[in-house]
Amino acid sequence: MPYRPTDRTRARLAAVRERIVDAALDQLAEGGYASASMAAVARRAGIATGTVYRHFPSKVDLFAEVFRKASQREVDALRATTARGEPAATRLAAWVETFVRRALAEPVRAYALIAEPVDPAVEAERLTFRRAYADLFARALADGVDTGELPPLDADLTAAAIVGALAEALLGPLQHRDAGADALVDALQTFVLRSVGTANAHA
Amino acid sequence: MPYRPTDRTRARLAAVRERIVDAALDQLAEGGYASASMAAVARRAGIATGTVYRHFPSKVDLFAEVFRKASQREVDALRATTARGEPAATRLAAWVETFVRRALAEPVRAYALIAEPVDPAVEAERLTFRRAYADLFARALADGVDTGELPPLDADLTAAAIVGALAEALLGPLQHRDAGADALVDALQTFVLRSVGTANAHA
DNA sequence: CGGCGTCATGAATCGTGATTCACTTCTATA
DNA sequence: TATAGAAGTGAATCACGATTCATGACGCCG
Numbered sequence: 170m171p172y173r174p175t176d177r178t179r180a181r182l183a184a185v186r187e188r189i190v191d192a193a194l195d196q197l198a199e200g201g202y203a204s205a206s207m208a209a210v211a212r213r214a215g216i217a218t219g220t221v222y223r224h225f226p227s228k229v230d231l232f233a234e235v236f237r238k239a240s241q242r243e244v245d246a247l248r249a250t251t252a253r254g255e256p257a258a259t260r261l262a263a264w265v266e267t268f269v270r271r272a273l274a275e276p277v278r279a280y281a282l283i284a285e286p287v288d289p290a291v292e293a294e295r296l297t298f299r300r301a302y303a304d305l306f307a308r309a310l311a312d313g314v315d316t317g318e319l320p321p322l323d324a325d326l327t328a329a330a331i332v333g334a335l336a337e338a339l340l341g342p343l344q345h346r347d348a349g350a351d352a353l354v355d356a357l358q359t360f361v362l363r364s365v366g367t368a369n370a371h372a
Numbered sequence: 373m374p375y376r377p378t379d380r381t382r383a384r385l386a387a388v389r390e391r392i393v394d395a396a397l398d399q400l401a402e403g404g405y406a407s408a409s410m411a412a413v414a415r416r417a418g419i420a421t422g423t424v425y426r427h428f429p430s431k432v433d434l435f436a437e438v439f440r441k442a443s444q445r446e447v448d449a450l451r452a453t454t455a456r457g458e459p460a461a462t463r464l465a466a467w468v469e470t471f472v473r474r475a476l477a478e479p480v481r482a483y484a485l486i487a488e489p490v491d492p493a494v495e496a497e498r499l500t501f502r503r504a505y506a507d508l509f510a511r512a513l514a515d516g517v518d519t520g521e522l523p524p525l526d527a528d529l530t531a532a533a534i535v536g537a538l539a540e541a542l543l544g545p546l547q548h549r550d551a552g553a554d555a556l557v558d559a560l561q562t563f564v565l566r567s568v569g570t571a572n573a574h575a
Numbered sequence: 576c577g578g579c580g581t582c583a584t585g586a587a588t589c590g591t592g593a594t595t596c597a598c599t600t601c602t603a604t605a
Numbered sequence: 606t607a608t609a610g611a612a613g614t615g616a617a618t619c620a621c622g623a624t625t626c627a628t629g630a631c632g633c634c635g
Contacts, residue, residue: 171579172633182582203492206622208585217584219625228623286489289406299540323559329544330537330563337502337536338529356526360533364567374609375603385612409592411615420614422595431593 198278257313320366401481460516523569
């Protein structure tokens with residue numbers, strides 16, 4: 170029984186794996202998916218190309234994890250801004266603001282996560298990103314409908330529509346740093362709150 | 373001066389060019405962008421691969437024209453449903469219905485036009501598609517604001533958001549033929565009309 | 576320490592599909 | 606009809622980046 174990875178080794182491997190995912194995220198932030206070749210990711214992680222394949226069987230698998238991690242991070246950021254008890258309108262407004270400001274702060278990464286063309290197989294994984302958002306919104310919407318705060322609506326469809334609206338509305342601003350973030354936040358909050366039947370735009 | 377293309381020849385060349393574009397559109401409808409290789413388009417048009425290059429310098433140029441033609445066709449379909457004098461709410465509701473039903477009728481093509489991953493350079497051209505829609509909506513919104521029918525809003529941003537909302541909300545239904553079209557139309561009309569501050573969902 | 580796997584390496588391989596080009600077939604004139 | 610060029614052809618070329626794999630280095634156990 171000449172070999173059995175020890176804890177120390179196992180920990181080092183896990184660290185490398187994480188370094189690869191982080192490198193991929195950084196690469197996305199810097200040059201988008203187009204720049205995220207396996208060679209580029211490996212170089213950034215400080216390892217050889219082939220080593221990436223000791224941790225992920227394929228590029229698709231790697232980016233599945235990358236998108237999963239990014240989704241988690243973004244959704245956590247939204248979650249942190251409000252608690253479940255607060256009025257639905259307040260929560261939605263806060264989420265829109267956070268979503269927009271975070272996207273504008275990291276436009277290249279946001280574009281890669283939201284809309285940049287990726288391989289079809291990776292596209293499927295990117296859906297986790299949008300779905301994670303949509304789920305969050307859908308739950309808040311359903312709560313709002315239950316409490317009578319919001320009028321009846323299809324929570325899942327509406328949530329998807331909201332996510333699509335935010336993404337599309339951001340596409341222009343993500344490329345050309347034109348309008349002020351404040352105005353953008355304001356206009357999108359108004360749009361979203363109206364879309365769910367809440368007139369009072371600002372809680 | 374031994375050769376100079378005659379009118380007859382010029383017309384035949386134009387016809388071939390158009391046949392190529394139509395073949396590309398058909399290919400999109402049948403197998404999406406993923407299936408639309410230059411060889412496949414050429415085969416469908418009944419010509420050799422190299423011949424395509426006598427009409428378009430590159431695949432990007434070909435698909436620029438393809439998306440332009442598709443956009444024109446779709447936007448014309450929306451335009452045909454309403455006239456400029458009608459109430460903004462009526463027009464929006466009609467457009468949503470037409471948009472959704474046309475997409476559901478040709479899901480593969482709709483997916484290719486709306487969301488399928490494409491080469492980055494082609495992606496830029498696909499924006500013409502979304503932009504054409506957004507422009508149409510933006511003009512109607514601006515009119516509605518002018519007449520006082522709609523509350524003040526950023527017409528361009530709102531139009532983009534609406535297009536994004538429709539596209540995203542359709543993604544699920546385009547893949548899995550699950551819910552009924554009627555319910556989808558209804559929910560999206562409600563969403564859109566609310567989002568522009570018009571409570572009376574159905575004109 | 577000695578030897579058995581693992582791990583890491585990165586150059587070479589592979590697959591894919593756009594693009595090219597040497598050649599053939601037409602078209603339009605004299 | 607003969608000829609200069611244009612149009613059509615499709616197999617070969619090319620580019621590109623994911624993936625593989627022969628080789629060397631290292632960690633683990635007796």
